Amino acid sequence: MPHKPFTRTLRAQWLGQQLRQIREQRGMTLKMVGEFLQRDHTALSRYERAEWPIRRSEVVALLDLYGFHQATERSRLLTLAEEVWRVDRWDEDYGDVIDSSFIDFPWLESRAERICSYHAMVVPGLFQLPEYAELVIRAAEGPEVSEDSVSRWVELRLARQRVLAEPGSAAIEAVIDEAALRRRIGSPGLLRDQLDHIGQLCRRRHVEVRVLPTTVRLHAGLNGSFWLFVMPPGYPAVGYLEGLAGQLYVESPKSDRFIDAYHSVRDAALDPDESAKLIATIAEELS
Incomplete structure (x- = not known):
């Protein structure tokens, strides 16, 4: 056989x-x-x-x-x-064996053909301006976080953004909840600059941004933000979540749920042209 x-x-x-x-x-x-x-x-x-x-x-x-x-x-x-044959969640059995640096987000980004994501609360890290990223990181890490840690995390976040500019990079698809675009992070001027930055990224051929309007009340993203890495042929897709409990990587067949959820929120969102217009409108309201 x-x-x-x-x-x-x-x-x-x-x-x-x-x-x-x-x-x-x-x-x-x-x-x-x-x-x-x-x-x-x-x-x-x-x-x-x-x-x-x-x-x-x-x-x-x-x-x-x-x-x-x-x-x-x-x-x-x-x-x-x-255990190269295993496809379990990375957090189930590895505990003291695998830490967060052993398998990392940038590594997946560098290998993926498409990086798909849904963002419920804030602008995606790949799209964040440095000032916006710093405020988000400080809020997530708490008041006792050191300045060195904040600076290092901001630098790492910005370094990841090279996938937006490099020729032959992965296709980037992001569905952003309208509420995330309207959330006042920093001054009105900073938020306007952030929205203008997203508008400029929308013009890149390998970047697609769709906005999920707040008028869509029930959708597959109600459980929160998530990422889906579509890998080259022969390699299964990988789902990714992060939260207070840490990072979670999910492989096939469990990652099929991420595929279904992403397609669902993408279908419910505005098309790219309508999304760009809404982003510009929200930015104008901050002027």
Whole structure:
């Protein structure tokens, strides 16, 4: 009987990316690694692309060859190798093994073909001006947050926005609740500048913004904001949520609910032209 195709799980993708990064840091090519380990270098390439599942023993051999002996990080990679087939939520069993830096939002953004999202409360982070982002971060983190932390988080948020400008970047689709656009964050002038900025982004070919009017009372986004990363062919979509309990990544088949919810709110929203007009109208009201 033919073998069931391996699902390119998020764990497998992340493990492959980490192994590739370590190899490149050591200045080694796949051909060199294959010769050292007497393995087919094309197979090693498939491991790095998560096309084939990699065994724990093979990860051990690669890490030994790379001289990668940092105990904590090595343990994390070996744990991933044991469970590359799993598609559970990342927060269910990993606790002390996987922290928020081990799989990250920017990594998904860099790999996705389309980044789809619904925003109920504030303007999407990818669209935020620095002043707007700072106020949102301070409100979320509380009065005791350090200035260094705020500055670092603002810089990270702005760095992520390069996906808006780089040629060949992922398509960006955002559905923003009208209430989020009208929420007075900062001065009227700051909000007007923020809305004008969104209006300018709407003109970019790979950016689509739709506004969900407040007149739409019942919709699939009532549970809050969410993201959907549509990956290249062969890689399942990934859903993402964040809140007071932390970050949550959801893989197929559970991410199918994110797909359905996004299509629902997108269909209920205004089309891009109508959305741009409403954004401009709200900005004019602040003048």
